[in-house]
Amino acid sequence: MFPLRAELAHLYPRELYWGEQIVAAVNAELDVELPPEEAIPIAMHLVNAAFNSGNLAFTYRMTGVFSQILEIIESEYGQPLDRDSVNVGRFITHLRYFFVRVHSDDQVDDDRGIFADAIRSAHPRAYGCAVKVRGLLEMRLEQPITEDETGYLALHIARLTRPERVRA
16 A cells, blocks of 8 residues: 555654554554554655655655665666665765755755866766766756756765675
8 A cells, every 4th residue: 555665664764663653652542443554654744744845745756766766876886785774874864955955946056066076086987876866856856956966966876885885
């Protein structure tokens, strides 16, 4: 019924945990038996509340895009990422803030591209991967992504894909 359960478990484990606790508390206090799957929409509401959005569709779309981004990175590097790792969690946190900036029309952009040029030079493989991620983001978010945001994505991808950070 809720296809995003696996993504929520990986991307928002704390919110899913609290969703499960809420379902257990309701079941314990009321004369009803909510199914365990009810924790999933509750967790999505908790994620949504963290962004002060009020729009659950935004959270649903964001979660699906995060999963697609991780798939692009895994495909580009030919190895799975440890989606339960702190490093993937940090990357998701960066993406959350990125989504908020895009949603607020406040992307990082110095208009000179100096930052993006430096990252492209220092991490060409990660930058190439970030360009592919940018294509997905532009398609899904229906707006252009700045070169500086692409540079930040590349920097985070480079950090995330260091050999000791991918699953062996």
